[in-house]
Amino acid sequence: MLEIKNLHATVEDKPILKGLDLTLRPGEVHAIMGPNGAGKSTLSYILSGRDGYEVTEGEVLFEGKDLMELEPEERAGEGIFLAFQYPVEIPGVPNSTFLKEAVNAVRKYKGEPEIDALAFMKGLRETCAKLGIDKEFLKRSVNTGFSGGEKKRNEMLQLSVLQPKLAILDETDSGLDIDALRTVADGVNAMRSPDRAMLIITHYQRLLDYIVPDHVHVLSGGRIAASGGPELAHKLEAEGYADFVAKDAA
Amino acid sequence: MAKSLVSTEPYAAQFEALQAALPEGPLAERRLQALARFRELGFPTTRHESWKYTALRSLAGLTPAAATKSPSLDRAPALLADTPAHRLVFVNGLFRAELSDLGKLPQGAFIAPLTEALDDETLISDEESGAFALLNQALFQDGALIALERGVVLDQPIILTFVSIDEADGRSTHPRLAIRLGENSQATVIEHHMGYGEALGLSNLVSSVDLAAGAKLDHVVLQTEQAQVQHIASRRVTVGRDATYDSFGVTLGAGLSRNEIEVSLEGTGASCALDGTYLLAGTQHGDLTSTIHHRAEHTTSRETVKGALAGKARGVFQGKIVVEPGAQKTDGRMMNKTLLLSDKAEIDSKPELEIFADDVQCAHGATAGELDADALFYLRARGIPEERARALLVEAFLADVIELCPVEALRDELRDRAGRWLAEASQEEAAA
Structure with a gap:
């Protein structure tokens, strides 16, 4: 579904991604972990088409289409969804x-x-009920004055409503207490399906206790430094990123 | 002061052509005086302090022609078409009975075209001293007089539609509007200035509003004139004890527009709101110049004006709050916020306070900014195309000011126009 090949990217001429390779097939849930500054958010923004990121080498294919040629709204139309960190x-x-x-x-x-319009509103209220969201939420301005948890829940609501093929979750756990984290994780798990791929970007292993990935990758120094199963996340939690960072610097 | 390059002579000729048709009487002499004074003053130039940001150069291309007869029109566009209202329609400045529907008026309410009151000396005032107001004094042929006796409350709004039909260059129309509300009376007046055609024209409106003690007027002015039109409007408002003047102006049309509003809060407890919005694109120039005089204790004024400018449009906001000596416990607040949608758009915003009393609360502010890039990306990342996303953000920026429109039934219409505006403006720009 998603093929990232030898991706190099810069922000303000500063290289951030340096040869990243990653392949996601339908139904798979991948987690990308890494230390701060490894390029995790850069990856999510490049995939969703934000301005200010330049791809200098490599390619990204989504269902065989060159993703970099598409505007952000076209990527959403193709079925890509980014749940924002902020x-x-x-x-x-x-x-x-x-x-x-x-x-x-x-x-x-x-x-x-x-x-x-009527059918949509009915469906929307049902989805809200499932996600434990108050209907009043729908009348309020987008994210305005929302708590951290409400904002993330709103991302999950959008995810449920838009039913994308590929969901990218950028640091979805940041700013959440344990109850909110559980609700958000339930929302994500309910969206798991054989037709849908997910890419979970996170600094901490905590989220992965609730959304168990099929594959875990370590992003360090702008490329995938290691890949494995869910056990890799636990290893990182216990030992930290020092190994990978040191290797990269060497 | 050096005179404007825009000649006053063609307007003197327009007056001469018109003179024979005007009634005899005391007003005839006043018209002559006004014309003489206008010729002496000339059109304002950017050297006049209050016209610093608005040049009338494009007026030079217009040679005014006397309106001979009102062009044909089958039906006037109707705001709030499904709402019962007292409707007056003017085409190129002249009242058209067959397009109007005055409806049923309660006892003590008087609404009529000015054609029947052209010899009424009280229609003009010595306080009208600007060049355009003087020109209007000399040339006005029609308009409306709205008067409510003490205690009369009009349930239905009065909707005045001014249609400009510009098939040939040179329309020069000078309608006049007088609104007089007696003690504790209430009315809603909605003006819509719009038009057809692509020729050069001048609309020069003068209005006066007098509110006696306890009266309340909700006044909405929607201006959607054609791009070749120069729309000048001068309004004087006096607000009596505990009376309320609540107004909302929307400037969407005209190549050049100037709204000059002067409010005098005369009685204790008087209040006014001069809110509104402007949406300008292409090479449009829109000027809102207001002065609010607090002349009595416990008077309140609010002015919230928000607008968006695209293309090479230029907006001017000059707002002045004057607190006269003795006007203690005045509460005056003024805010102007502008969204600049292109590098070439410009806003000149000049809020001013002049305070001659010591126990008052006054505040003013002005901001100008671009669309929030993060919000734009967020909307696009959800699939909303860039142009639609920009339009949604413009609509959102204006949402709170539209809530201030005192005629609730018009808010949907205004939101809708605000939502459509950007797409229509970009289409026009692409076609130009």
Whole structure:
């Protein structure tokens, strides 16, 4: 589904990714762990198409298409979803308006008709109930004045509503207490399916106790320094990243 | 002061052509005086302090022609079409009875076109001293007089639609509006200035609003004139004891527009709101110049104006709050916020306070900024195309100011126009 080959990328001419290779197949959940500054967020932004990141070498294919040629909204239309580390507050845009705009934009991209507004609102309320989200949430402006937990829950709501093929979760656990973490993890687990791939980017192993990945990779020095199963995450938790960082510096 | 390069002579000729059709009476003499004074003053130039940011150069290309007859129009566009209202329609400045529907008026309410009151000397005031107001004094042919007697409350809004039809260059229309509310009376007045055609035209409106003690007026002005039109509006408002003037202006149209508003809070407890928004693109120039005089104790004023500028548009906000000696316990707040959607758009914002009393609360502020890049990316990452995402953010920026529109039924219409504006403006720019 997603093939990243020898990806080199710079931010303001500073090399951040230096030959990253990664392949995700449908149904798989991959975790990328790494120390601060390893390029984890850069990877998520490059995949979602944020300005300011330049790919200098290598390629990224999503279902065989060159992802780098696509605008952020086209990537979303193709089925890529980034759950933001810091969801943005947008005062003045009601959450329900935002969700409906997003769903209809993706449907339009795929050549599908606009969704019936009443059916959409009904579905939305059901999804909220499942995620333990108060319906009042839908009337409030996007993320505006939300607590850290509410913001992450709102990302999960969007994920559920948009039903992407590939979900990228960037530091989804940051700023969450244990209850919020559990709710968010339940939301993510409910989205696991044989047709969907997930890429979980995280500094800490904690989240991976709740969302158990199929594969764990260590990102260090701009490339994948090691790969393994869930046990690798536990090893990192116990021993830290020092081994990989030292190796990279050497 | 050096005179403007825009000649006043063609307007004198317009007056001469019109003179024979105007009624005799005391007003006839006043018109002559106004014309003489106008010619003496000339059009304002950027050397006049209050016109510093607004040049009238494009007015030079317009040779005014006397309106001979009102062009044909089958139906006027109707704001709040499903709402019962007292509707007056003017085409190129002249009242059109067959397009209007005055409806049923309660006892003590008077709404009429000015054609029947052209000899009424009280329609003009010596305090109208600006060049455009004087020009209007000389040339006004029509408009509306709205008067409510003490205690009369109008349930239905009064909707005044001013349609400009510019098929040939040179329309020069000078409507006049007088609103007089007696003690404890209440009304809602909505003005819509719009038009058709692509020729050069000048709309020069003068309004006066007088609110007696305890009266309340909700006043909304929507201006969506064509891009070749120069729209000048001068409004004087006096607010009596415990009376409330709540206004909201929307500037979307006209190549050049200037709204000059002067409010005088005359009685204890008087209050006013001069809120509004401007959405300008291309080479549009929109100027909002206001002065609020606090002349009595416990008076309150609020002015919140937010706008967005695209292309090479230029906005001007000059707002002044004057607290006269003795106007203790005044509460005056003024804020202007602008969203700049292009590098070439410009806002000149000048809020001012002049305070001659010591126990007052006044605040003013101005900000200008670009769209939030993080918010834009967030929306796009959810699949919303860039142009739509920008439009949503513009709409969101204006959401709180639109809530201030005193006519709740118009807010949806305004939100809708704000949402559509950017896409329409970019289409026009692409076509140009």
